[in-house]
Amino acid sequence: MSNKKETALTEHKSSGFLQLADVNMAEMMTEELDGLDMSFERIKIPSAGSTVFEVPGENPGEPDTVKEFSAVILYHHPLFAYYKSKYTGGNNPPDCGSFDGITGEGDPGGSCKTCPYNKFGSGENGSKACKNRRRIFVLREGEIFPLLLSLPTGSLKEFTKYIKRLLGKGRKSNSVVTRFSLRKATNSGGIAYSQAQFAIDRVLTPQEYALLEKLSEQVKVFSKQVAFNFDNTLDDDGEDFAEIDPATGEVIEPLR
Numbered sequence: 001m002s003n004k005k006e007t008a009l010t011e012h013k014s015s016g017f018l019q020l021a022d023v024n025m026a027e028m029m030t031e032e033l034d035g036l037d038m039s040f041e042r043i044k045i046p047s048a049g050s051t052v053f054e055v056p057g058e059n060p061g062e063p064d065t066v067k068e069f070s071a072v073i074l075y076h077h078p079l080f081a082y083y084k085s086k087y088t089g090g091n092n093p094p095d096c097g098s099f100d101g102i103t104g105e106g107d108p109g110g111s112c113k114t115c116p117y118n119k120f121g122s123g124e125n126g127s128k129a130c131k132n133r134r135r136i137f138v139l140r141e142g143e144i145f146p147l148l149l150s151l152p153t154g155s156l157k158e159f160t161k162y163i164k165r166l167l168g169k170g171r172k173s174n175s176v177v178t179r180f181s182l183r184k185a186t187n188s189g190g191i192a193y194s195q196a197q198f199a200i201d202r203v204l205t206p207q208e209y210a211l212l213e214k215l216s217e218q219v220k221v222f223s224k225q226v227a228f229n230f231d232n233t234l235d236d237d238g239e240d241f242a243e244i245d246p247a248t249g250e251v252i253e254p255l256r
Contacts, residue, residue: 016143017072017212018211020212021211039226040137040145040147041056041147042147042148042149043055043056043138044063045150045182045194045196046182047193049184049186049192049194050184051182051194052182053066053068053182056147067181069140069179070201071180072138072139072176072177072204072212073137073178074137074139074216075137076135076136077099077101077134078098078100078101078133079097079098079132079135080101080118080132080133081096081131082094096108099223104130115130127153132156134159135148135149135150136148136149138178139215141177146215146219154194154195155195158197159198162199174212175203176201177200177201177203177204178201179201180196180198182196183197
């Protein structure tokens, strides 16, 4: 391939992110969402081992289903939620929650590290009574508003591996386009659940990274305004199906 063709291909692939140069996302969000609930459209991980995501489509009532998608991870953070009574759905906030995985707010509140409800064995099947998830804010190419993906417990191990692989190459999660997919996992009890998988699609160009790093900082600020009840499927997506080793707290590698 000639240098001219390579340059044209690179410009074509990166054009969707370079349009952010003409957008002030913080200003847009502040003006347009003034007085409104802060929320992000959501990408959903299904239950029962399905390998297709539900992503927002043109019709709000009819999400698209895709086997995989690619996006830049702008920002990600822990989300801990403890309910005294078993969560059965709805928009009720948890009795205690944490946006950083360090300090819980509510009842009992305090240090997440020493909280008995954040210990393996405190919940069902050796799990934690306090549900540990991770919110990931992503941006797909050609779009200017981020989407939210909430990872359940059964996918956290794979995400941790992916972040470590990136760090091993000296890269941050917002410096690459990540390809998201799902695999059907089955625990030792024969219960199927959906487990997220992550891979590098491509590395961002320096121009793209400069724009997306700025947007990452803006999303980090706005993320604190997204209420707990936005993650209103805390127990609907198979998170309790992952096999937990109560002695080590490890999520046991599921059978394929």
